[in-house]
Amino acid sequence: MNKIYSASTTAPVNIATLKYWGKRDTTLNLPTNSSISVTLSQDDLRTLTTASCSKSFTEDTLWLNGSKEDITGSKRLLACFRELRELRRGVEAADSAALPMSEFKLHLVSENNFPTAAGLASSAAGLAALVRAIADLYELPQDATELSKIARQGSGSACRSLFGGYVAWEMGSSPDGSDSKAVQIAPVEHWPEMRACILVVSADKKDTSSTAGMQVTVNTSPLFAHRINNVVPQRFELMKKSILDRDFAQFAQLTMQDSNSFHAVCLDSTPPIFYMNDISRAAIRAVDEINRLAGQTVAAYTFDAGPNAVIYYLKENAQVVLGPLKAALKSQDGWASASAIKPEVPTSFESRWLDVLGAGIVRVILTKVGGDPVSTSESLINDAGLP
Amino acid sequence: MNKIYSASTTAPVNIATLKYWGKRDTTLNLPTNSSISVTLSQDDLRTLTTASCSKSFTEDTLWLNGSKEDITGSKRLLACFRELRELRRGVEAADSAALPMSEFKLHLVSENNFPTAAGLASSAAGLAALVRAIADLYELPQDATELSKIARQGSGSACRSLFGGYVAWEMGSSPDGSDSKAVQIAPVEHWPEMRACILVVSADKKDTSSTAGMQVTVNTSPLFAHRINNVVPQRFELMKKSILDRDFAQFAQLTMQDSNSFHAVCLDSTPPIFYMNDISRAAIRAVDEINRLAGQTVAAYTFDAGPNAVIYYLKENAQVVLGPLKAALKSQDGWASASAIKPEVPTSFESRWLDVLGAGIVRVILTKVGGDPVSTSESLINDAGLP
Structure with a gap:
């Protein structure tokens, strides 16, 4: 069996204080207004995701809270995979020693430490963890703001969960979404109370x-x-x-x-x-x-x-x-x-x-x-x- | 004892279909927008009011659903009395045979045929009945639209209860409220279904x-x-x-x-x-x-x-x-x-x-x-x- 490469990350829930409500582009998840959120502590609420890839894997697969998901129709998830692999190809092109991970299938396992039944916005933490874990697996050089544009396509508010502290999602104006991204207003240390x-x-x-x-x-x-x-x-x-x-x-x-x-x-x-x-x-x-x-x-x-x-x-x-x-x-x-x-x-x-x-x-x-x-x-x- | 003069009227409840919400003048009850209502049948919901006056009466008095009300602080009600007496003085000035009813105190008795506890807007029917009954007692020549400007000062939406059928309250633009009045869009016969x-x-x-x-x-x-x-x-x-x-x-x-x-x-x-x-x-x-x-x-x-x-x-x-x-x-x-x-x-x-x-x-x-x-x-x- 071929070697399995993996990376794991936890990502937080965020709760908007200035609400995201309305898309100007439903495919790219481009919002009609900028929003702001507070990232909550992962001690209490977090998603843990392990991203792995191997030449042996035969299809992209996601297990969510213990259940294998059917992701074949999930355009949002597939868009994230596509964009992350594209960035990985950049890494591979720049470094001939880099493994061709962009061609390997992914196995992803994700678990929340809080019940879905709690009705908390788990998709934000989930998509942020997924993007962050794959980015780590791929050793991507892009910063969290760049990755936020990918997470955004998976679930709008997920872009804000790539940062701790106080976070803005700037709506941007470009039709391709290249300026619709999360930025940190202030880290947790700025206002930890x-x-x-x-x-x-x-x-x-x-x-x-x-x-x-x-x-x-x-x-x-x-x-x-x-x-x-x-x-x-x-x-x-x-x-x-x-x-x-x-x-x-x-x-x-x-x-x-x-x-x-x-x-x-x-x-x-x-x-x-x-x-x-x-x-x-x-x-x-x-x-x-x-x-x-x-x-x-x-x-x-x-x-x-x-x-x-x-x-x-x-x-x-x-x-x-x-x-x-x-x-x-x-x-x-x-x-x-x-x-x-x-x-x-x-x-x-x-x-x-x-x-x-x-x-x-x-x-x-x-x-x-x-x-x-x-x-x-x-x-x-x-x-x-x-x- | 001096003679008692009286007139009785019933007035309907109206339920707005385009809502009145907001005053631009809280004293005159001038609204921030025009509104529309449907007048409901008095067979089911109505206020019956008798207005009476006599030289013998010693103070303006209102009995509402069996209880004597303290109206001394009710600026809205007093404004209605003042305006109606002003119009009565016009009648008396034009006709020397007219009794000086404008100088007599009023006794008003008002009863709803539905429980206040039902939470229906009884003030509209109540003020409309009150204004209409006093106007009849005073034999005022003014039409319902003119009277609606008085009822409006008693309770904004009361102006619409002076008409049956389908009624508009035109917000008007004059600071003195002279063009903020109810008009009938269509009588009940237009759309009786x-x-x-x-x-x-x-x-x-x-x-x-x-x-x-x-x-x-x-x-x-x-x-x-x-x-x-x-x-x-x-x-x-x-x-x-x-x-x-x-x-x-x-x-x-x-x-x-x-x-x-x-x-x-x-x-x-x-x-x-x-x-x-x-x-x-x-x-x-x-x-x-x-x-x-x-x-x-x-x-x-x-x-x-x-x-x-x-x-x-x-x-x-x-x-x-x-x-x-x-x-x-x-x-x-x-x-x-x-x-x-x-x-x-x-x-x-x-x-x-x-x-x-x-x-x-x-x-x-x-x-x-x-x-x-x-x-x-x-x-x-x-x-x-x-x-």
């Missing part, structure tokens, strides 16, 4: 997939064009500045406004798209109450294409933010890392929202801003090139 | 009053300006035309889009405003299913500042629209007038939405487009000038 509390909602079946939903919005919402042309561009600059200035109140206000703006254009679509439900609404009101009683903006909610709330806050405000939530949700899993937080609800807190959360939240995930994808010696492939 | 099914939702406490909510939107929603300047004006013309053409599909599409647009700018406000809940969302999906299975747009949902769904449809489509709703809600009150409707759900109907409605709707009201306010001999005032 950022925390995230994810409230996982017991959801009914998802109403509309995000891929389908965003194009319904692009095509039918009269408010959408105003959002992307007149609202997001200023917000993008202000949010970048709030991160560079470590201005949490400003960052939080913009984050909440943009989450609401995104869900507003979903609602303005025909047929309307709903991702938030009554539990999500209670999470919004609970955050409003936390901020009201703190006398300042210490917490920011944001919702992706699903009902789960992600609440950003700073480490120094952990008690005031988490206290009421822990009081409402102390019987749910997820508080192990917050044993110092007292489950306390301030006297004048409007507690009916906490009652709704108590009945509707099934799991809490406490995490924080985290770093770049990480190469690891942990391999998901055995000596036979199989999981 | 319009039906309305109101699904009354078991609501938790209302989140935000409409009066407060609309100014939050005006002041904080970045999408709002686009709605009023670029979305509503075209929709207003198209909706008027759809009514004049009796084009239900077009009317329905515009109605649903505008309801969603209104709730979208509510959501885009800071803090976000929610009126629809998970039950409302299920009503939307049920209507989507009804239309999908009909192969055409036979039903239109619309939601005001609350969770109740109002579903418009034409008489000829009663079975296809009401059949699935009756199947889901047959144990709720309100089906007496629909005994011919078979409670039937088409085979491929996505029935989970009906399950949600079955659990969350507390009452059904079946009604239809209706006529103008009506003078009545039924009086709510006794010989002593009291209820």
Whole structure:
């Protein structure tokens, strides 16, 4: 049997604070607006992917969370393979000693350390890990921003998971997508105090997939064009500045406004798209109450294409933010890392929202801003090139 | 004791199909956009008001649904009294035989034939009945459009309840409000087949009053300006035309889009405003299913500042629209007038939405487009000038 070459990496989940919603090119995954996200810690949420290749392998194969996937129809994945092999051919052309890996088939094994059922955007971490692992296997010289253009084609928001810290996806203007890429606004060390509390909602079946939903919005919402042309561009600059200035109140206000703006254009679509439900609404009101009683903006909610709330806050405000939530949700899993937080609800807190959360939240995930994808010696492939 | 003069009228509820949301002048109730409504039948929903005056009365007094109201601080009501007395003074100046009713105190008694708890916009019918009854008492020569400018100051949408059928509130442009008035697009006879099914939702406490909510939107929603300047004006013309053409599909599409647009700018406000809940969302999906299975747009949902769904449809489509709703809600009150409707759900109907409605709707009201306010001999005032 021929030698099996492999590389493994972990990649993080990112949660947008300025939302990606709408493609101007559905093949290349070119967005209608720039977006911003916070990368979450891989200690809590990550995808581990091993990429391997060998002259012996007979077809490109992907095992995802223990199941072999049928990737023959996955244009997005095949585009990533094609582009990465093209870059590998550049390496081979420049160095006659380089193995012809671009001609070998790939075996890829990918596993999340969190349940898919949690409804977290696993495709971003998954595609970022896949691209990063193959790039490492191929010893590509391209930097993360260059690779982000490839990951973007696999899953739009995956481009942002190639960086830790605070990340912008610049929409670009070129029709070929060559300037639609992720860049780091600031590394995790710039503002390491950022925390995230994810409230996982017991959801009914998802109403509309995000891929389908965003194009319904692009095509039918009269408010959408105003959002992307007149609202997001200023917000993008202000949010970048709030991160560079470590201005949490400003960052939080913009984050909440943009989450609401995104869900507003979903609602303005025909047929309307709903991702938030009554539990999500209670999470919004609970955050409003936390901020009201703190006398300042210490917490920011944001919702992706699903009902789960992600609440950003700073480490120094952990008690005031988490206290009421822990009081409402102390019987749910997820508080192990917050044993110092007292489950306390301030006297004048409007507690009916906490009652709704108590009945509707099934799991809490406490995490924080985290770093770049990480190469690891942990391999998901055995000596036979199989999981 | 001096003679008591009185006049009684009933006035209808109206449900906007192009929404009023936002004031450009909060004192005069001048709106940021024109709106359109359908007036509902007074057989099912109406306010009955008796206006009386007498030299003997010592203060302006209002009894509302059996309770004496404190109106001393009600600037809106007092503005209506002031304007109506001003017009009465015109009558008295022109006719020396006219009694000096403008100097008499008013006793007003008002009753709805539907429970306030139903969450229907009773203020529109209430203020319209009040203005119409006093105008009749005063024998004012002004037409309903002129009176609508007074009713508007009492409650914005009340101006539309001075007409039956299909009604526009033209926003006007004058700072003094002299051109912000209701006009009839078409009388009930033009399109008498319009039906309305109101699904009354078991609501938790209302989140935000409409009066407060609309100014939050005006002041904080970045999408709002686009709605009023670029979305509503075209929709207003198209909706008027759809009514004049009796084009239900077009009317329905515009109605649903505008309801969603209104709730979208509510959501885009800071803090976000929610009126629809998970039950409302299920009503939307049920209507989507009804239309999908009909192969055409036979039903239109619309939601005001609350969770109740109002579903418009034409008489000829009663079975296809009401059949699935009756199947889901047959144990709720309100089906007496629909005994011919078979409670039937088409085979491929996505029935989970009906399950949600079955659990969350507390009452059904079946009604239809209706006529103008009506003078009545039924009086709510006794010989002593009291209820």
